[in-house]
Amino acid sequence: MRRRRRVAHRAVRAAGGRARAGRELRGPLPRAARTAADGGAPDALTGDPLDAPRAYELGLVSELVEPGEAQERALELAERVAARSPVAVTATLAALDAALHDADAQGWADTDAAVARVVDSEDRVEGVAAFFAKRPPVFPGR
Secondary structure (H helix, E strand, O other), X not given: OOOOOOEEEOOOEEOOOOOOOOOOOOOOHHHHHHHOOOOOHHHHHHOOOEEHHHHHHHOOOOEEEOOOOHHHHHHHHHHHHHOOOHHHHHHHHHXXXXXXXXXXXXXXXXXXXXXXXXXXXXXXXXXXXXXXHOOOOOOOOO
């Protein structure tokens, strides 16, 4: 599971029926519990649906919006990410993904590798040049 910005409208409810149905709890649950500020695993044990405000409290949802606004807000966020350096975004996502699977020391090593990749990229050079020229960057993706 990649750690991304997650937008949910306030009335959304996530199904939590695995525990009620006697099915194994697998998939994102262990990662969700690590992500959640106060641990989401106890919520999953009840098998009750998880509503958006509780998911927000646990850190599983980044932002709550009114019903009907989630897609628009998610697209706004996606456009902002798409305007950034592809090298930096990809390297950051790779570091975040690795950090979910590895011990803290490995996560920091991966972050250092991602930083090194970005620092040595043409995207970084373009980003700095665009900043000083007060123009939007045109990232080459290298």
